Amino acid sequence: MKVILASDHGGINIRREVAEVLEELNIDFDDIGCECEGSVDYPDYAIPAAERVASGEFDKGILICGTGIGMSIAANKVKGIRAALVHDLFTAKVTREHNDSNVLCMGERVIGPGLAREIAKTWVTGEFEAGRHEKRVNKIAEYENK
Numbered sequence: 001m002k003v004i005l006a007s008d009h010g011g012i013n014i015r016r017e018v019a020e021v022l023e024e025l026n027i028d029f030d031d032i033g034c035e036c037e038g039s040v041d042y043p044d045y046a047i048p049a050a051e052r053v054a055s056g057e058f059d060k061g062i063l064i065c066g067t068g069i070g071m072s073i074a075a076n077k078v079k080g081i082r083a084a085l086v087h088d089l090f091t092a093k094v095t096r097e098h099n100d101s102n103v104l105c106m107g108e109r110v111i112g113p114g115l116a117r118e119i120a121k122t123w124v125t126g127e128f129e130a131g132r133h134e135k136r137v138n139k140i141a142e143y144e145n146k
Contacts, residue, residue, distance in 0.1 A: 003029040003124065004058040006045040007108075008071070009036060011064030014108040018062055018120045027124060030058070046074035053102050054080035061103040062120060068107035075103045079144050082137070087111050092119045096126030098133045 003022060007015035012034065022029045032049060034040050042065045053061040061083075063071035068085045075083035083103035084095035087110050095101040104123045106116055128134075 001027055001059045001124070002057075003027055004049045004052050004061045005029050005031045005063075006033060006049045006061070007064040008034060008040050008042040008045055008066075009038060010042075010066030011071075011106070011108045012037075014064045014106060014111070014113060014116045015062075017113040017117050018064070021117050021120045022124070025121065025124065042070040043074040046071045047078060050075040050078035050081045050083065050103060054078050059102070060124065062124075063103060063105045064108055064116075065105075066107055066109040068105040068110065072103075072105035075105065080141075082140070086119055086123065087115075089115075089118055089122050092122040093126055096123055097129045098136075100128040100133070100137050 005015060005019060019031055046063050049061045049063060052058050063075055065071045072083045072085040075081050081103055082099055082101045083105050084101040085105045086092045
């Protein structure tokens with residue numbers, strides 16, 4: 001598995017925590033930043049990261065901003081992306097099992113580093129159950145391909 005990791009200025013600290021989790025799990029990842037304290041625009045990180053997941057270069061992406069909302073909106077504009085905004089362990093688990101989400105979005109101003117680490121671990125190790133859920137995910141793909 002290969003993961004792309006990115007944040008804007010509002011998600012730098014949580015992104016570093018998530019990078020540690022990926023290292024602990026021996027998951028190959030590419031951290032594309034940002035590394036600045038000044039304000040940057042979340043679409044400049046979310047869209048390129050999502051495009052790299054959609055192209056197949058990366059299996060999954062993890063995006064972090066202040067709330068996670070901007071990153072999730074931007075990432076979901078990319079065809080083939082199912083970005084899930086997650087701030088608890090239950091939805092981290094279920095969005096992999098039921099929705100086959102391929103991008104995880106979190107908000108640093110919403111959750112702390114400990115919870116972010118657990119969410120990332122739960123999400124990145126979660127598996128899609130397929131079955132009855134596959135039909136629903138396929139309906140989304142069909143709509144995207146109209």
